[in-house]
Amino acid sequence: xxxxxxxxxxxxxxxxxxxxxxxxxxxxxxxxxxxxxxxxxxxxxxxxxxxxxxxxxxxxxxxxxxxxxxxxxxxxxxxxxxxxxxxxxxxxxxxxxxxxxxxxxxxxxxxxxxxxxxxxxxxxxxxxxxxxxxxxxxxxxxxxxxxxxxxxxxxxxxxxxxxxxxxxxxxxxxxxxxxxxxxxxxxxxxxxxxxxxxxxxxxxxxxxxxxxxxxxxxxxxxxxxxxxxxxxxxxxxxxxxxxxxxxxxxxxxxxxxxxxxxxxxxxxxxxxxxxxxxxxxxxxxxxxxxxxxxxxxxxxxxxxxxxxxxxxxxxxxxxxxxxxxxxxxxxxxxxxxxxxxxxxxxxxxxxxxxxxxxxxxxxxxxxxxxxxxxxxxxxxxxxxxxxxxxxxxxxxxxxxxxxxxxxxxxxxxxxxxxxxxxxxxxxxxxxxxxxxxxxxxxxxxxxxxxxxxxxxxxxxxxxxxxxxxxxxxxxxxxxxxxxxxxxxxxxxxxxxxxxxxxxxxxxxxxxxxxxxxxxxxxxxxxxxxxxxxxxxxxxxxxxxxxxxxxxxxxxxxxxxxxxxxxxxxxxxxxxxxxx
Amino acid sequence: xxxxxxxxxxxxxxxxxxxxxxxxxxxxxxxxxxxxxxxxxxxxxxxxxxxxxxxxxxxxxxxxxxxxxxxxxxxxxxxxxxxxxxxxxxxxxxxxxxxxxxxxxxxxxxxxxxxxxxxxxxxxxxxxxxxxxxxxxxxxxxxxxxxxxxxxxxxxxxxxxx
Numbered sequence: 001x002x003x004x005x006x007x008x009x010x011x012x013x014x015x016x017x018x019x020x021x022x023x024x025x026x027x028x029x030x031x032x033x034x035x036x037x038x039x040x041x042x043x044x045x046x047x048x049x050x051x052x053x054x055x056x057x058x059x060x061x062x063x064x065x066x067x068x069x070x071x072x073x074x075x076x077x078x079x080x081x082x083x084x085x086x087x088x089x090x091x092x093x094x095x096x097x098x099x100x101x102x103x104x105x106x107x108x109x110x111x112x113x114x115x116x117x118x119x120x121x122x123x124x125x126x127x128x129x130x131x132x133x134x135x136x137x138x139x140x141x142x143x144x145x146x147x148x149x150x151x152x153x154x155x156x157x158x159x160x161x162x163x164x165x166x167x168x169x170x171x172x173x174x175x176x177x178x179x180x181x182x183x184x185x186x187x188x189x190x191x192x193x194x195x196x197x198x199x200x201x202x203x204x205x206x207x208x209x210x211x212x213x214x215x216x217x218x219x220x221x222x223x224x225x226x227x228x229x230x231x232x233x234x235x236x237x238x239x240x241x242x243x244x245x246x247x248x249x250x251x252x253x254x255x256x257x258x259x260x261x262x263x264x265x266x267x268x269x270x271x272x273x274x275x276x277x278x279x280x281x282x283x284x285x286x287x288x289x290x291x292x293x294x295x296x297x298x299x300x301x302x303x304x305x306x307x308x309x310x311x312x313x314x315x316x317x318x319x320x321x322x323x324x325x326x327x328x329x330x331x332x333x334x335x336x337x338x339x340x341x342x343x344x345x346x347x348x349x350x351x352x353x354x355x356x357x358x359x360x361x362x363x364x365x366x367x368x369x370x371x372x373x374x375x376x377x378x379x380x381x382x383x384x385x386x387x388x389x390x391x392x393x394x395x396x397x398x399x400x401x402x403x404x405x406x407x408x409x410x411x412x413x414x415x416x417x418x419x420x421x422x423x424x425x426x427x428x429x430x431x432x433x434x435x436x437x438x439x440x441x442x443x444x445x446x447x448x449x450x451x452x453x454x455x456x457x458x459x460x461x462x463x464x465x466x467x468x469x470x471x472x473x474x475x476x477x478x479x480x481x482x483x484x485x486x487x488x489x490x491x492x493x494x495x496x497x498x499x500x501x502x503x504x505x506x507x508x509x510x511x512x513x514x515x516x517x518x519x520x521x522x523x524x525x526x527x528x529x530x531x532x533x534x535x536x537x538x539x540x541x542x543x544x545x546x547x548x549x550x551x552x553x554x555x556x557x558x559x560x561x562x563x564x565x566x567x568x569x570x571x572x573x574x575x576x577x578x579x
Numbered sequence: 580x581x582x583x584x585x586x587x588x589x590x591x592x593x594x595x596x597x598x599x600x601x602x603x604x605x606x607x608x609x610x611x612x613x614x615x616x617x618x619x620x621x622x623x624x625x626x627x628x629x630x631x632x633x634x635x636x637x638x639x640x641x642x643x644x645x646x647x648x649x650x651x652x653x654x655x656x657x658x659x660x661x662x663x664x665x666x667x668x669x670x671x672x673x674x675x676x677x678x679x680x681x682x683x684x685x686x687x688x689x690x691x692x693x694x695x696x697x698x699x700x701x702x703x704x705x706x707x708x709x710x711x712x713x714x715x716x717x718x719x720x721x722x723x724x725x726x727x728x729x730x731x732x733x734x735x736x737x738x739x740x741x
Contacts, residue, residue, distance in 0.1 A: 085667040155640075159638055159640070159641075163639025164638070165637075165639070165641065166638075166640065167639045167640060168638065168640025168641065168643060169640075169642050169644050170640070170643050170644050171647045171648070172647070172648045179707070180640070181628065181639050181640060181642075182643070182654070183626065184626055392625040578629070579625060579626075579629040579639060
């Protein structure tokens with residue numbers, strides 16, 4: 001790699017050619033403030049917070065986009081630099097809804113942090129203020145333009161990473177706004193509610209629809225039997241909200257916290273994942289055997305499902321009819337569990353803790369009411385659960401480890417890996433291979449489908465047939481893959497698609513990783529590593545070996561894809577318009 | 580969705596399709612397409628913008644961003660009467676802002692908007708070249724000079740009744 005020498009604040013560093021001043025400064029341990037910069041996603045030099053002096057340059061330059069050259073001399077801490085950064089920040093603050101005390105991002109806000117860092121201790125500019133209505137019509141995402149600082153991080157992630165572009169920059173000058181077209185609500189445009197915009201937002205302009213009050217009300221209602229279930233990706237990220245290192249597995253503490261919050265039962269969505277594998281694996285083998293519609297495409301990710309309904313309705317028959325794992329478990333709780341324990345399903349309130357904002361929309365689907373009641377009543381994101389734990393005064397870090405409640409808390413490693421891209425595919429193949437060949441797999445770890453490559457492919461031989469599989473994560477990657485399937489360029493039996501880049505571990509409901517930390521760590525990788533570690537820790541790693549799953553089929557469902565299973569665990573989809 | 584503007588006039592739509600075919604694949608096709616679209620349909624409605632986005636395979640927010648950035652584009656059809664109040668230096672000094680404020684008040688719309696009945700569109704213009712008559716406004720091709728805010732009501736009433 002060709003290297004160049006640059007001098008930053010008198011410190012000489014050697015950096016790869018093509019680096020930006022920002023990257024070079026980090027190598028010299030110099031911290032340059034940024035606001036609109038989001039590594040690999042939004043590198044546009046718009047906010048002018050990272051300006052520096054470059055010797056010979058006409059004006060101050062934005063470090064996040066300015067490339068270094070050999071012999072360059074840069075100064076990051078001069079009166080002119082400090083003044084420019086401060087005034088720029090003060091101007092942003094002058095038109096910002098500064099209700100920090102009541103903001104969901106209080107103490108986790110990049111703007112607030114910068115104001116403190118740059119020593120802004122009074123507001124000098126009081127001028128006209130923008131006052132827009134808050135868009136809270138969708139069940140999943142709230143948009144508050146009065147807090148928006150026009151950094152465009154959300155626009156980039158929606159348009160470029162997800163390939164969707166339902167929010168964009170419009171109007172000009174003081175009237176500039178980030179919004180859907182024609183001032184529409186997110187509820188009226190083909191937004192898939194993946195929540196990646198929330199993860200990108202440095203402030204509180206984008207946030208999840210908060211359901212914590214609804215959950216508190218349910219917990220305080222003596223007539224309700226309140227049951228909670230947690231998705232696999234939550235246990236590898238929740239700790240971050242309490243200052244624990246990224247990638248820490250906090251399953252036991254999470255279960256303990258949920259009991260202390262007052263939930264009557266604490267179940268594991270991993271059980272639902274194991275159940276999904278039984279149903280979906282059988283569906284795959286049936287479709288292959290009986291000449292059904294192929295490729296079969298997974299349907300666990302509600303962001304992806306809504307994407308398919310809006311953008312690729314021609315693939316709706318390819319979608320697995322399986323409900324997503326937490327919906328399956330919800331349906332089982334309100335049927336089997338209710339019957340067995342003599343509880344009226346109308347008195348059961350099921351809460352799912354999910355790494356996902358799209359699940360908040362999913363539970364409102366009228367088709368997901370197998371017992372006549374919603375399979376799941378409410379969804380909390382990982383962030384909201386952390387908020388409730390804090391509100392309850394629970395010392396999370398020092399909690400003892402506790403176990404899930406039996407039966408619906410029993411699961412396998414296959415259920416855990418649903419949380420990372422490739423996990424559903426791997427879990428399915430672990431079971432399908434054994435059912436098809438009647439022989440146990442030599443190695444349950446299918447490395448071809450793991451990792452962060454946009455589209456992954458694998459071929460698995462099952463006796464006389466070879467299953468061609470593909471995995472995509474993030475809807476832009478899904479789009480590229482589906483275009484190839486559509487044109488006939490590629491042929492597969494089985495495709496896994498997750499709406500978020502990296503899968504659920506990086507879902508729109510997960511703890512927000514600040515732009516600064518994103519320069520050093522990739523949360524998709526670190527959290528996924530924890531998922532695979534957890535899989536390896538478990539005695540059972542194949543869904544069909546889960547003893548409670550076996551019992552559920554023996555006692556209640558009969559066999560996978562039985563009539564009863566279809567009634568309770570399967571669903572259908574509807575084409576949706578764009579505009 | 581409201582495909583109305585596109586389908587309600589087949590001739591216009593056919594003409595517009597040809598425009599898209601002409602510019603598709605060329606560099607920077609969006610501006611000329613938007614200009615032609617406005618010429619043909621009179622404004623850039625949601626369905627027109629959605630059609631452009633689909634044809635060019637770009638997000639509609641890209642189209643909308645450009646359409647709202649430039650003052651030459653309009654999203655809603657213009658009213659039957661286009662009122663342009665001059666905010667050039669001479670008119671401004673002579674109080675044209677007060678005239679404009681009065682118009683916003685009696686029409687109950689903001690600058691750039693059109694009344695719900697489709698009768699009036701209110702705009703602020705640059706110098707109209709009639710500084711001797713400042714403050715000046717135009718309603719379609721008719722110039723009104725030496726205006727006072729209290730004159731406005733009567734003038735508008737005349738057009739309202741037509």
